[in-house]
Amino acid sequence: MNWRVPLADLNFDAEEELAVFEVLRSRWLSMGEVTKNFEREFSDFMGVKHSIAVTNATAALHLAGVVIGLGVGDEVILPSLTFVATANAVRYTGATPVFADIESFDRLNISPASIESLVNDKTRAIMVMHYAGFACDMPAINEIAHRHNLVVLEDSAHAIGSILNGRKLGTFGRIGCFSFFSNKNMTTGEGGMLVTDDDELAERLRILRSHGMTSLSWDRHKGHASTYDVIDLGFNYRIDEIRSALGRVQLKKLPAANERRQELTTLYRELLFELVPEIQMPFSESREVSCYHILPVLLPENTNRSTFMENMKAQGVQTSMHYPAVHHFHIYENEWKNRGNDLPVTEAVSARQVTLPLYSTMKEEQVEWVVKAVKQALV
Ligand SMILES: Cc1ncc(COP(=O)(O)O)c(C=O)c1O
Numbered sequence: 381m382n383w384r385v386p387l388a389d390l391n392f393d394a395e396e397e398l399a400v401f402e403v404l405r406s407r408w409l410s411m412g413e414v415t416k417n418f419e420r421e422f423s424d425f426m427g428v429k430h431s432i433a434v435t436n437a438t439a440a441l442h443l444a445g446v447v448i449g450l451g452v453g454d455e456v457i458l459p460s461l462t463f464v465a466t467a468n469a470v471r472y473t474g475a476t477p478v479f480a481d482i483e484s485f486d487r488l489n490i491s492p493a494s495i496e497s498l499v500n501d502k503t504r505a506i507m508v509m510h511y512a513g514f515a516c517d518m519p520a521i522n523e524i525a526h527r528h529n530l531v532v533l534e535d536s537a538h539a540i541g542s543i544l545n546g547r548k549l550g551t552f553g554r555i556g557c558f559s560f561f562s563n564k565n566m567t568t569g570e571g572g573m574l575v576t577d578d579d580e581l582a583e584r585l586r587i588l589r590s591h592g593m594t595s596l597s598w599d600r601h602k603g604h605a606s607t608y609d610v611i612d613l614g615f616n617y618r619i620d621e622i623r624s625a626l627g628r629v630q631l632k633k634l635p636a637a638n639e640r641r642q643e644l645t646t647l648y649r650e651l652l653f654e655l656v657p658e659i660q661m662p663f664s665e666s667r668e669v670s671c672y673h674i675l676p677v678l679l680p681e682n683t684n685r686s687t688f689m690e691n692m693k694a695q696g697v698q699t700s701m702h703y704p705a706v707h708h709f710h711i712y713e714n715e716w717k718n719r720g721n722d723l724p725v726t727e728a729v730s731a732r733q734v735t736l737p738l739y740s741t742m743k744e745e746q747v748e749w750v751v752k753a754v755k756q757a758l759v
Contacts, residue, residue: 384696388563399625412598418624430582437559437572439617441469450475458507492520510539513671538673566630568623637740641672675738691757
């Protein structure tokens, strides 16, 4: 489909091409020096001690669960208004995801009050997700975690570069996990990163991402090691040099790209308010500096969403949904029903939510076109 305005687009130019060519010419493609540099630069950007690059954020979330020791019988509290990978990653460890509601129609983040109501003897961790790049209430959530001796993990897939109280999102919990999937604010196609200040966890994460081995092919290639032991049941979650090279360029571009997203979001807010006030745009009040990952809106109640999305498509505008509530997916619904905890705000938001296009190379005229299309699509 040739969209007039796609949902997302790349911010790539000759710099990314050159970076990839340089890796190809170096004749070393698997994880090595470029990845080490990418990790170091990512740590500097985030203000953390350790960054561990992996193949995608789902792998990052899985490893985070493994290193904090999640297993059968443990419960992890997380939002249902998230991408299914947040919950699946918990399931991979044998632990049970327990879904909490979101704060409100304006704040689509996990609700501290809902978290508190779900804590019990089996609860081991809280997995937050900073929806669209907007911060969960981390002071309140960390306070609950502290009181009940729970580990906080951050699914920061949406939140790369977002700041709360002077700190980057992803640094409030024990481990933060980032995604570099194609539609993210910075992308390597597929890719992910874990960040932590904990030396021991970082060491174990590095070993677990590469089969539990004590040395890498790269170390042996460089002559730093000639053999290895396997000391943990690891995985192959390694990134490669091509993607790390893309990541280094994208990271440099990120601050300007996030600022541009902010400008475009402000323009959306003004135009929607002026032309289609019946559309609700969440996150009207900011508690953070967001990275503005996506542009969620809520349709007026009783609008037929499928018809609306078809009408947008007819005008060349791609839209999406973030998200169908995870607790209603086939593999989660029975467990959720048995538990009997209602998620009224998640249900209502999930039924009315639509995502409009947002990307850093978007033009003002395209925002204007989308808003006019929204007005047309509602009638
Ligand atoms: C909130 C959230 N969590 C996890 C993921 C998984 O990321 P990845 O595709 O890098 O595995 C995504 C990706 O879209 C996401 O949006």
